[in-house]
Amino acid sequence: MGALTGKVALITGGGTGIGKGIAERFAREGMTLAVAGLDQAKNSATQYYGRNLGGYTAAKQVAAAIGNGAIALEADVTNSADVQAMVAETAKRLGRVDVMVNCAGVITARPIAEMTEDEWDSIMDVNAKGTFLTNQATVAQMRKQGDGGRIINIASVAGKFGTATLTHYCASKFAVVGFTNALAKEVAREAITVNCICPGIVATQMWVLLNTSFANPGETPEQVYARAIDRYIPQGVEQTVADMADMAVFLATAPHVTGQAYNVDGGMDL
Numbered sequence: 001m002g003a004l005t006g007k008v009a010l011i012t013g014g015g016t017g018i019g020k021g022i023a024e025r026f027a028r029e030g031m032t033l034a035v036a037g038l039d040q041a042k043n044s045a046t047q048y049y050g051r052n053l054g055g056y057t058a059a060k061q062v063a064a065a066i067g068n069g070a071i072a073l074e075a076d077v078t079n080s081a082d083v084q085a086m087v088a089e090t091a092k093r094l095g096r097v098d099v100m101v102n103c104a105g106v107i108t109a110r111p112i113a114e115m116t117e118d119e120w121d122s123i124m125d126v127n128a129k130g131t132f133l134t135n136q137a138t139v140a141q142m143r144k145q146g147d148g149g150r151i152i153n154i155a156s157v158a159g160k161f162g163t164a165t166l167t168h169y170c171a172s173k174f175a176v177v178g179f180t181n182a183l184a185k186e187v188a189r190e191a192i193t194v195n196c197i198c199p200g201i202v203a204t205q206m207w208v209l210l211n212t213s214f215a216n217p218g219e220t221p222e223q224v225y226a227r228a229i230d231r232y233i234p235q236g237v238e239q240t241v242a243d244m245a246d247m248a249v250f251l252a253t254a255p256h257v258t259g260q261a262y263n264v265d266g267g268m269d270l
């Protein structure tokens, strides 16, 4: 039996990409999973998929494939009532919440002159406000349980340095890193740890958008992706969802690591 066997994890954005990879890895560690997602987005931050995110449909598929009592939940992380219901439902059906991974996130790319207020708000809503709401509801549940817990926020290397055309996204991810460090101190005496993972470049649906947005004239999406890796990553290779899951397992177990933001980025410290 490993350290995580029998523990309950709730993962937002758990139906796709990095969240899905962490959900599958946690299940292999013997955890019981609540996989949360959202199908119809209410704001415009998701224009790279359209408003139909398909995240809940994907979460249901991931939960079914994992089995072992895994459940799927629909929640918009920008909506306080949804988030509170998501945490309450996890506690009701699975008994408790030991680990919460806040992986829901959105991106667009836009020069500052073309950035609309709505686009700014919608990116900040999901990435920054979503972090506040999910962490707040999780802390309340962990306090009820009274025996600590682990919160893992998925920030980004964009929470450590700026990238042109990502002012809104970088601001939102810097916010996640700062929020995490502050909350960690607030709950430190309650054995609740709060940390971030800062991924570098991982081939998820986010890069479907970026491969178009960052393209030079005539470049294919594959060429854009290869250029980004070559330009930004000293190791010269992309990171994988498995890399993120390794760090998530570490942070889900480590009792005395808190307030930190760990890059998993192949050395990408611009």
Ligand SMILES: NC(=O)c1ccc[n+]([C@@H]2O[C@H](COP(=O)([O-])OP(=O)(O)OC[C@H]3O[C@@H](n4cnc5c(N)ncnc54)[C@H](O)[C@@H]3O)[C@@H](O)[C@H]2O)c1
Pocket (backbone or CB within 6 Å): 012, 013, 014, 015, 016, 017, 018, 019, 037, 038, 041, 046, 053, 054, 055, 056, 075, 076, 077, 078, 103, 104, 105, 106, 107, 126, 154, 155, 156, 157, 158, 198, 199, 200, 201, 202, 203, 204, 205, 206, 207
């Ligand atoms: N892929 C990368 O290279 C990379 C790099 C750094 C950071 N990240 C971060 O990793 C996290 C996961 O992204 P990913 O790359 O797996 O892409 P992804 O698009 O597969 O995952 C994002 C998830 O968030 C969900 N989501 C969006 N808006 C939501 C809302 N309002 N409520 C609930 N769920 C919502 C989406 O449905 C999706 O499941 C994000 O926070 C992203 O910013 C990704």
